[in-house]
Amino acid sequence: MSDSCASPLCVLDDDRDLGLSDYEGARARWCPGCGDHSVLTAVEKLLVSEQLRPEQTVFVSGIGCSSRFPHYLKTYGFHGIHGRALPVATGIKLHRPDLTVFVVMGDGDCTSIGAAHWIHAIRYNMPMTVLMLDNSIYGLTKKQSSPTTPRGTSTNTHPAGALLAPLNPLATTLGTTNVSFVAQTAEWVPAHLYATLRAARRHNGFAFVRVLQRCPIFMPGLYDAAVKNPTLVEMLVHDDGVLVPELEKIYTKRVAHDPSNLLEAQRLAADTGTMRLGLFFRDESRPTYDVLRRPAPRTAQERIELLNAELDKHAV
Amino acid sequence: MDASTLLHEPPKALSPRAQRVREHTVEIVSDPGEGAQKCGQIFGAVSARMGNGVWTVEIIPAEIQPPPRIPEGASGNRIRVGAGPVTNWGDETNLVLAFNEQVLLGRHRVGALAPDAIVLLESFWETHEDPDIRGAYAAAITELSSRSYGIIPVPIERECLTLVDNPRKGKNMFALGMLACIYGRDMGRIEEQIAYTFRKKSEAVFRTNMDLLRLGHQWAEQHLDFRFEIPPQPSAQRMVVMNGNEAIGMGALAAGMELCAMYPITPATSVSHYLAEVMERFGGILHQAEDEIAAAGVAIGASYAGKVAFTVTSGPGLALKTEFLGLAAMTEIPLVVVDVQRGGPSTGLPTKVEQSDLLASLFAQPGDAPRVVIAPATIEECFHVMITARRIAETLRCVVIVLSDANLATGVQPFPRPLPAAEWHAAPVDLGPVAPGQKPYDWDPRTGVSQRIVPGRLGGAHTVTGLSHDEQSKVAYSAGVHQRGSTMRSRKLAVLQQTLKPAPIHGPDVGELLLVGWGSTKGAIEEAVDRARALGLSVSSAHLSFLSPMHPGLREMFDRFERVMTVEINYSDDPGDPFITPENRRRGQLAWLLRASTLVDVDCWTRVPGEPLRPGAILDAIRATLARGAA
Numbered sequence: 001m002s003d004s005c006a007s008p009l010c011v012l013d014d015d016r017d018l019g020l021s022d023y024e025g026a027r028a029r030w031c032p033g034c035g036d037h038s039v040l041t042a043v044e045k046l047l048v049s050e051q052l053r054p055e056q057t058v059f060v061s062g063i064g065c066s067s068r069f070p071h072y073l074k075t076y077g078f079h080g081i082h083g084r085a086l087p088v089a090t091g092i093k094l095h096r097p098d099l100t101v102f103v104v105m106g107d108g109d110c111t112s113i114g115a116a117h118w119i120h121a122i123r124y125n126m127p128m129t130v131l132m133l134d135n136s137i138y139g140l141t142k143k144q145s146s147p148t149t150p151r152g153t154s155t156n157t158h159p160a161g162a163l164l165a166p167l168n169p170l171a172t173t174l175g176t177t178n179v180s181f182v183a184q185t186a187e188w189v190p191a192h193l194y195a196t197l198r199a200a201r202r203h204n205g206f207a208f209v210r211v212l213q214r215c216p217i218f219m220p221g222l223y224d225a226a227v228k229n230p231t232l233v234e235m236l237v238h239d240d241g242v243l244v245p246e247l248e249k250i251y252t253k254r255v256a257h258d259p260s261n262l263l264e265a266q267r268l269a270a271d272t273g274t275m276r277l278g279l280f281f282r283d284e285s286r287p288t289y290d291v292l293r294r295p296a297p298r299t300a301q302e303r304i305e306l307l308n309a310e311l312d313k314h315a316v
Numbered sequence: 317m318d319a320s321t322l323l324h325e326p327p328k329a330l331s332p333r334a335q336r337v338r339e340h341t342v343e344i345v346s347d348p349g350e351g352a353q354k355c356g357q358i359f360g361a362v363s364a365r366m367g368n369g370v371w372t373v374e375i376i377p378a379e380i381q382p383p384p385r386i387p388e389g390a391s392g393n394r395i396r397v398g399a400g401p402v403t404n405w406g407d408e409t410n411l412v413l414a415f416n417e418q419v420l421l422g423r424h425r426v427g428a429l430a431p432d433a434i435v436l437l438e439s440f441w442e443t444h445e446d447p448d449i450r451g452a453y454a455a456a457i458t459e460l461s462s463r464s465y466g467i468i469p470v471p472i473e474r475e476c477l478t479l480v481d482n483p484r485k486g487k488n489m490f491a492l493g494m495l496a497c498i499y500g501r502d503m504g505r506i507e508e509q510i511a512y513t514f515r516k517k518s519e520a521v522f523r524t525n526m527d528l529l530r531l532g533h534q535w536a537e538q539h540l541d542f543r544f545e546i547p548p549q550p551s552a553q554r555m556v557v558m559n560g561n562e563a564i565g566m567g568a569l570a571a572g573m574e575l576c577a578m579y580p581i582t583p584a585t586s587v588s589h590y591l592a593e594v595m596e597r598f599g600g601i602l603h604q605a606e607d608e609i610a611a612a613g614v615a616i617g618a619s620y621a622g623k624v625a626f627t628v629t630s631g632p633g634l635a636l637k638t639e640f641l642g643l644a645a646m647t648e649i650p651l652v653v654v655d656v657q658r659g660g661p662s663t664g665l666p667t668k669v670e671q672s673d674l675l676a677s678l679f680a681q682p683g684d685a686p687r688v689v690i691a692p693a694t695i696e697e698c699f700h701v702m703i704t705a706r707r708i709a710e711t712l713r714c715v716v717i718v719l720s721d722a723n724l725a726t727g728v729q730p731f732p733r734p735l736p737a738a739e740w741h742a743a744p745v746d747l748g749p750v751a752p753g754q755k756p757y758d759w760d761p762r763t764g765v766s767q768r769i770v771p772g773r774l775g776g777a778h779t780v781t782g783l784s785h786d787e788q789s790k791v792a793y794s795a796g797v798h799q800r801g802s803t804m805r806s807r808k809l810a811v812l813q814q815t816l817k818p819a820p821i822h823g824p825d826v827g828e829l830l831l832v833g834w835g836s837t838k839g840a841i842e843e844a845v846d847r848a849r850a851l852g853l854s855v856s857s858a859h860l861s862f863l864s865p866m867h868p869g870l871r872e873m874f875d876r877f878e879r880v881m882t883v884e885i886n887y888s889d890d891p892g893d894p895f896i897t898p899e900n901r902r903r904g905q906l907a908w909l910l911r912a913s914t915l916v917d918v919d920c921w922t923r924v925p926g927e928p929l930r931p932g933a934i935l936d937a938i939r940a941t942l943a944r945g946a947a
Binding site: 025026054055056058059060063070071073074075076077078079080081084086087088089090091092093094095096098099116117119120293294295296297298300301302303304306307308310311313314315316 | 365367512551554555556558562566570572577594595597598599600601603605606607609610611613614615616617619620621622623625639640643734736738741771772773774776778782790
């Protein structure tokens with residue numbers, strides 16, 4: 001029972017059959033209609049289907065509506081400070097590679113106050129599943145502009161409308177050295193959401209998933225057109241991508257995209273005229289920092305001997 | 317030393333006069349990059365290995381590459397060598413070896429040199445082809461003649477040219493040879509030290525350095541008519557010699573720490589340089605994070621998931637880490653933070669010593685986040701404090717801040733060799749199942765202490781949160797929960813305080829004046845007290861290792877003295893300054909704390925000179941204070 005699994009892709013190696021009740025935490029307190037509920041549902045489904053052991057799984061979050069996420073699960077959770085989920089997750093994974101780490105951030109958390117950590121975490125490429133729940137607004141503090149707020153949106157900090165074109169999280173991620181997994185999905189397409197999270201979970205590296213998410217209170221209607229009219233959404237499809245056969249009849253606008261093609265992924269991400277869901281890029285051959293850094297373990301006795309040798313070098 | 321007789325015509329054949337001294341302070345200064353620091357370091361290390369007491373201080377210009385030949389560019393080392401133990405850098409330099417007259421002027425102008433100091437000065441510039449340089453040299457000699465230095469011109473460059481094409485890379489070994497001759501240093505040990513220093517360079521580099529060393533030694537033998545003998549007192553104990561930052565790095569390894577997350581910042585960075593070389597061999601990770609904030613976050617994440625990790629920084633970095641330190645306090649994740657203090661605020665004096673982060677260490681965060689603050693006073697304590705800090709952080713699930721400073725960071729001093737022990741290490745992380753009913757914060761109401769549950773333990777899953785929470789780590793929605801959590805987190809410090817010993821008193825425990833210090837000033841304060849007592853003055857001193865919580869019994873200790881005064885390297889208003897009254901006077905940082913916690917009218921004498929305090933200056937302050945009291 002207590003033998004821990006060394007692989008970051010570890011699945012159940014004991015005989016427990018884990019069900020939904022093994023993962024469900026406190027009742028979620030997000031607003032009715034909030035997209036976070038469906039992300040939580042998809043994550044719970046993923047935990048069951050992957051049979052991830054709750055005690056070997058850590059959800060790390062920052063601050064914001066979406067960062068309440070760990071409280072609603074029965075795994076280990078770390079609800080930290082605004083913008084800083086990624087350094088905490090990095091420390092956990094560096095020290096304990098046996099743990100499966102998920103990171104849940106909002107758009108402000110990830111792309112504004114935590115932007116420096118975001119860029120560098122991509123480059124570290126530590127194995128973790130990273131969800132950026134993007135509702136294009138600050139919800140917890142009640143409707144201030146976020147970096148992804150569309151230009152012209154009236155917010156409490158920009159009543160006359162957000163001044164600048166929104167930051168493009170996909171393009172930024174895909175433009176960062178050592179990027180290894182970038183996908184976009186939407187919470188109102190649960191099958192695609194689940195399939196994307198599963199692909200991310202199984203990726204050996206920093207798997208960045210931008211989840212387009214509705215905020216019915218502060219950004220009502222933002223995605224109404226796309227929700228009501230699936231033909232406004234373009235699905236990226238490929239045998240190596242995220243395939244959801246049951247959606248083929250609804251999402252008829254489909255484009256073949258080989259996720260090993262970084263330049264094409266960057267081109268697709270930069271074109272913000274069309275909403276695209278799917279796997280933009282995946283390359284499992286990219287080096288991961290935790291493996292580059294992982295030292296050979298030492299016993300206490302070995303360390304004492306090494307320290308004695310160090311002291312001898314400084315002996316008078 | 318009579319400068320005029322030596323200035324132009326060094327004697328050819330000598331029968332040197334050897335003078336036995338209890339101690340001597342030596343400086344070697346050059347433009348940056350000319351190797352004066354390496355020369356000084358080797359001289360200090362060899363003196364320590366021979367059994368002399370040693371304290372070295374780096375002389376560092378503020379810029380990495382200032383223009384050559386300017387007084388502000390002086391770079392090098394100051395080494396105080398004694399027959400017995402040396403606990404601080406002393407007052408003034410007795411002998412200085414300067415590679416040009418401008419860096420010498422820099423030392424002269426800051427009053428670093430004794431009025432009768434012997435000055436060995438590179439003579440190359442006196443006859444330089446550039447008339448401006450010749451003029452500057454002559455002007456400098458005139459300025460220096462205001463004091464009775466014994467100036468001895470030395471043709472270092474000319475001599476080195478007989479062996480190498482570029483004397484800029486090797487003059488320092490010639491200089492080292494001269495010092496070795498003057499002070500009778502063991503050439504075999506110097507050779508060993510040079511071999512170690514240049515271990516990454518080629519055999520040819522080593523041989524050239526050795527040739528230059530011997531040439532310098534020979535030159536001094538033939539041209540200098542004085543020698544100083546500082547009798548070594550080899551210790552029966554096995555000793556080690558290192559600087560404070562190396563001691564902190566080694567102490568962290570001795571404490572079994574497996575992860576150090578940092579971001580480069582002077583003067584803390586050399587801790588990570590040391591760990592970068594060795595930590596991986598110990599099965600640990602030295603992680604250079606993207607910024608100071610992330611360094612704290614990575615250390616907290618690692619501590620949360622296993623053994624206590626640490627981060628090392630200086631003042632500006634401590635400021636940036638503030639929010640994370642609050643999170644660690646709230647979530648009770650053990651963490652050790654080393655702050656190698658420098659002059660502040662803002663970028664301040666990056667390479668110079670100051671003790672200005674004390675109040676920030678205790679109070680710099682919104683809300684109440686109790687932290688343990690410990691200050692090592694010696695290089696030896698820099699080693700052992702890491703073991704203590706790790707243990708306290710782990711036992712109490714709290715943040716421990718270790719306040720070192722630039723003086724300790726680069727100061728080199730021998731100390732008894734530690735004997736590493738298994739009990740210094742963090743215990744292996746318990747990954748067994750959690751006992752039924754055990755809560756994430758099972759606070760013992762008597763102590764505030766609870767057992768932490770690291771991820772991986774069956775039956776222990778919970779979410780830690782920076783939000784106020786109850787024993788179950790459930791978010792608090794009532795005032796009572798926050799009150800209780802705050803009380804439990806605070807109680808741990810009170811419990812720790814009950815286990816501390818009273819601070820020892822240097823000198824009698826009753827008298828007219830008690831000096832109180834903390835951190836790297838201990839040696840200078842105690843030397844000043846000893847000198848004052850030799851003059852018949854009634855003064856003692858106490859040095860505090862624990863600043864939060866503080867040692868017990870301070871009030872009773874203070875009551876036995878007529879006056880109590882802190883001595884610190886931080887800013888305070890002088891009572892005589894314009895507009896300053898007892899009410900508006902801003903005091904030394906320890907003085908604030910002591911006044912608040914003891915209600916004693918604690919005075920302070922503080923300075924921010926950008927260098928360690930000199931015992932002579934503290935002695936003057938003692939005299940002035942006692943004279944004021946008598947008036």
